[in-house]
Amino acid sequence: MVNLLACAGILTGCKPLPPSKPEAQFTPEEARGAQVFHAYCARCHYPTTTRGLKGPGLQALTKVKAMPSGAPPTDERITQTIRHGHGMMQAVPVGDEDLQYLLAYLHTL
Known part of the structure; x- marks a missing residue:
């Protein structure tokens, strides 16, 4: 019973x-x-959950203090990750205009 209450409090x-x-x-x-x-991106990332697929889920990516990598989720850092990759993520060949649209969408998550 105590364990159940402790879990409920957590x-x-x-x-x-x-x-x-x-x-x-x-x-x-x-x-x-x-x-x-x-x-x-969808083949590796779920947009509206933190549950991982091949890469981490991206829910609230721009609203948290740090991305899964530990870096702050600024547009510049996200752009760097998309353009150059990070860890197991390979660089994504997205054009400048589409990148701006993608960033706008990531802010909705």
Whole structure:
């Protein structure tokens, strides 16, 4: 019984991550970014969960203090990771315009 109460206290003390923006509320740039995500990223990353696929889930990526790598989730750092890869992630050959759309979409997660 004590263990059950301790577990309940731990669970209620955890803050859930903020929810992703509903797709129906996407700007045209965010919607285009979602298309870019599905073309380049979805085979390795889930967008709306922290559960990993081949790479980490990306829910609230831009809203947390650090990315799974430990680096702060700035647009510059995310761009660096996309363009040059990190760890097991290979570089992604996405053009400048599509990269800006992708960043807009990542901010919705």
